[in-house]
Structures are given as C-alpha cells and as structure tokens.
Amino acid sequence: MTSHMGTTDGTAGRTTAADSGTWVLGDLPVRRIGFGAMRLTHLAAGSPSDRDRVTGVLRRAVELGVNHIDTAAFYFSETRSANELINRALAPYADELVITTKVGPGRDPSGEWWWATPEQLRGQVEENLRQLGRDQLDVVNLRVPRQETTGSIAEHFGALAELRTAGLIRHLGVSNVRPDHLAQARAIAPVVCVQNAYGIGSPAAEHALLDACGEQGIAYVPFFAIAGAGKEAGAAAEDDSAVREIALAHGVSPAQLRLAWTLSRGAHVLAIPGTGNPDHLVENVAAGSLRLAPEEVARLGAA
Template identity: 35%
Template sequence: MEQKTLGTTGPATSAIGLGCMGFSQAYGPADDEVSAAVIRDALDHGITLIDTAMSYGQGHNETLVGRAIAGRRDEVVLATKFGIVRGEHGTRLDGRPGNVRGYCEASLRRLGADHIDLYYLHRVDPDVPVADTVGAMAELVAAGKVRHLGLSEVDPAQLDQAAAVHPIAAVQFEWSLAWREPEDDVVPAARRIGAGLVPYSPLGRGLLTGTLPAGPFPVGDFRRADPRFGPEHLPANLALVRALAEVAEAHGVTPGQLALAWLLARGPDVVPIPGTRSRRRVAENAAAAGVRLAEKDLAALDAAVPREGWRGDRTSFAAHGTARTR
C-alpha cells in the first residue's frame, strides 16, 4: 500500500488506517475473536495505522488491540488517545497535566507495548489550557514513552496554542463527503502548522457505503441519536448515497471505496481511518488506496453529491457537548 508521512514531523504510515472504536462501543455488541481477526487482516492488507483510545469500552479496546497485534508490533503505527474518561458515573474530560503520564502508562499496559507511536489528546478539557496538557504530553516524548503527538476535535486557536509548545504530527476529526465543514477551518489550520489530517468516520458512520441495515438501528448503536440518520433527514441523505453509488459503478468501485478515494485525493497529508467489523470490508477499504481520481472525476462527484445537499446536524458523542450545525 502507498505510504504517507503524517505532517512534517510525524510517522510514515499506510495511506488508509483502521479505526477500532466499533470493536468495543457505539455500534452494538461485537465478537472479540472476529474483531482481532479484522485487525490482523488489516495488517495483512498493508494497513499499518491502528487507532484506538483509552475510552473505547473503558480500556477494552486497547486490550483487544494489544492482543491482536502481539508478535506483529513492528508492523504497526500504534495510535491511542486519552482525555475522555468513562465510568459508572458518566463521562468527563480530563486534560490535567498531572494525570497525563498515568493515563499513558495505563494505556501502555493494556496495549502490551513499550511505546505509543502517536498519542492524541482525545478532547480538550475546557478547564485546562490545551498548552498545559500538551506540555505534559511532550514530557512523554522526552521519556521515550511516546513518539509523536496528536490532537482530536480541536479548533484553529487550540491548534496554534498546542503547536507553540510541541510539534503536532496529526489532527483527527470527522470528515467525509457527508460532513465537509472542517474544510472551512480545521483543515487549513492543521496544514498551516504542518500537521497531518486523520479523518475519522470517513464513510459517514456507514452511510456512504450504501449498506445501512433495514429498519431502526438496534439498541446500543449510537446512530439512533444522530439526526442525520433520523426520519426527518435520512431520505434526503440516502438519495445522495444513490447518486454516489451511480458514480462508483461507473468507476468500477463500491460507494465506500469512492468515498475514501475522494478523501485521499484531497491531499497527500490525508490518512482516513475507516472502522469496520467485517473482514470483507477491511479488504475493500484497503483496496480504496489504489483508486485514483482525476480532477474531472472530483468535479463530477461534487456535482452528483454536492456538499450543501446533506441534511442533519453532526452530533459527536462525548465531544464538547455542542453540535456544529448546518
């Protein structure tokens, strides 16, 4: 698979990564053995960037990833995140500098690793200046526990404050054909500081694959509360997905592959991390790295699936508690 470098200071990684959240939360129950097999399949297909977080399943996800990559650690660019703390009393954000090392060391134990290649602040703690949190993260780099630093779901001002303390290798945020607002602010800000772009939910939480399940989402699937999938907005969004599918068919690819190829065409600094719990789908996603779109293809896609056509608010669970609205 094509290799990219995340930002001006970050690690070399595969052009497409694997987001692991769905193995532990948000999409209903999952089978650990199948999940581990998907991770190993991803490595077999040349995917090296494996993305997890301490909050996913309250540590379950990191443990699962660690078990899946055992014996293959040298093939992996291992990314994890801290800052969202889930427990029996709910969810909170914690970016206090004094707690950063402890979170990192706990993640390392669960992952069975001696270092983390890319360590993200998952969400900025509103009670702690981001520069202070990043300062504590920089100490982990100096100690050899972490190789590179990243930020998730930040605004341009926070990016600048963080970059003034330590180089930021990657910025993670939701970005897809169905959610393009980051192009107005986060994308140019990240490029200005030399950070790579790591879109999560690059397939619109399954919408852009054209394979949503019939009927309501099951209990435990967080799309039940996402307005984009609600009865008011879903019909309009599915009409755009059908248009996407027509363009994809003309290119001889699946809608999901076309959506990933569109992101990859946005620049050499873009490394999407689609999640999947299907061994077949991880192979399909990996193959999207080989799809090339010319400028005329991108223009045709924009005409068929216009940015302004999508409906519904983007509600990111456990984020800042606010939605960016259209």
C-alpha cells in the same frame, strides 16, 4: 467508466494498503489507509463482538498492508477492550506497525464519561501503555471536548509534551480541534497529526483546516469519513445523488467512494475506517487504490 481499483481476491495482484500511498507521521512511515478500532468491541446493536472474528480482522488488516491502527483506552464495552484485542491479535508487534491512541476523555468501569485534568493525563497514557503492552506510545492525540465550547488547550497539551520528553510518547497530535487550538499546541511541541470529523459535506472551515495542515506538513486524519451524517450510528441511510452516481460509475460502494474522495484531498490525508467485518475491511483497503477524476472530486466536494 472503468474503475482504477485493483482486484481484491487472493491473487498476487490483490489490492493492499500500499496502493493508498505512504505518509511519514513524524518519523514513522504509514500507509494512507489505516484501521480504526472503535467498532471492534461491540456490534451496531450494542451486543458484544465475536472475539475471534475481530482479532481475525485485525490480523487480516496487517496482512493487507495496514500499518496504522487508531485506538483508545476508552474504546470498551462490558466485555471487550479495543486495546486488549489489539494486544491479543498483534503482539509481539511488527517494527513497522504504528499504533495511535488518544487521551482526554475517560470512562469509569461502569462506562460513565469524564474529562481528564492535565494532571490526570499521565494516568491515561499509562493505561494505554499497559493495555497495549508497550513501553512507549507511537502517537498520542489530545482529544478535546466540543470544538465550539473548548477554551485554551495549552495546559493539557503541555502535560503531554512533558510525557513526550520523559519518553512515554514518541509523537503528539490533536483531535476535534479548531485552528487556534492547533496553533496553541504547535507553540509548545511538534504536532504530527490533526484528527477531526471530516468527509463529503463537511463545512468550509474544516476544508480550510485540512488544507492548512497540508501546508504545514501535518497529517490530517478524518474520522467519520464513511459515516457522513450517520457519525457514531454508522453510514448515513441516504447518500447524495452525486455519491451514488459516481460510485455506480466506478463499480464501488458509496462507502468506498467516500474514502477515496477523502484521500484525494491531499497526500497528507490518512483514513482510519473501522469495522469488525472482514469483508468490509477488504473493501475499505481496496478504496485506497481508487483514483477519481478532478471533475468527480469537485462534484463530490460540492455535494
């Protein structure tokens, strides 16, 4: 089987994020292959990232057509801050660049985690504004604690809606949510995206939420789409046999196949793979041009 991916060399015909298609996030057009900033601050072993290397990765992402970057003020290590790396690499920002951030979780200077009250969300929004060097945040997601234990999110989302009205935020989204959370948020203010853990092997309820978002015109933005069972630790050590076989047939890596399958789930699905490795960045962007046959999509969905 021949892969439908474009080339990834330096020629004029190289694959760019534009090959993944476009979705309008509120009123902001974004390429469906974006970039997640979580892995910019440290290596897998926990040691600090190379500052020049990761700022180079950010600039290269933009060169490759990426115009949707996902970040958070709580993405930091002892010596690196993802927001400040983005500011250093990309400011002054291009008009078409969309930076999405999230609030809810917080970390004190020692790295200890805490969860914001509704009254504390404004401080988190202002922290993102300062670090990114912006006067308005394009999209802010309310990240909630564990789905199964979280009650109503209305008070927290209402606080963000007030900040949107005040002009600090352009659009709102929700993250790590159940369908009832999405309904609570939509009753308060427009929701442009849902950001949940999703990929091959996700439970039926999450497939259903993805489909429901498409029906409502809401972007669905999966995290851990590459990692699978590995989640924060990175890609799973063992890929399902279907993943390995179909990846081999297309001449791509399992990680690229996972991204392509995720994007195949709907035009409203946006991917935000993160990496501090320039080679992996090129591979991730190239995955946006891979088109899978319907039977391949179905087989992977059953994996």
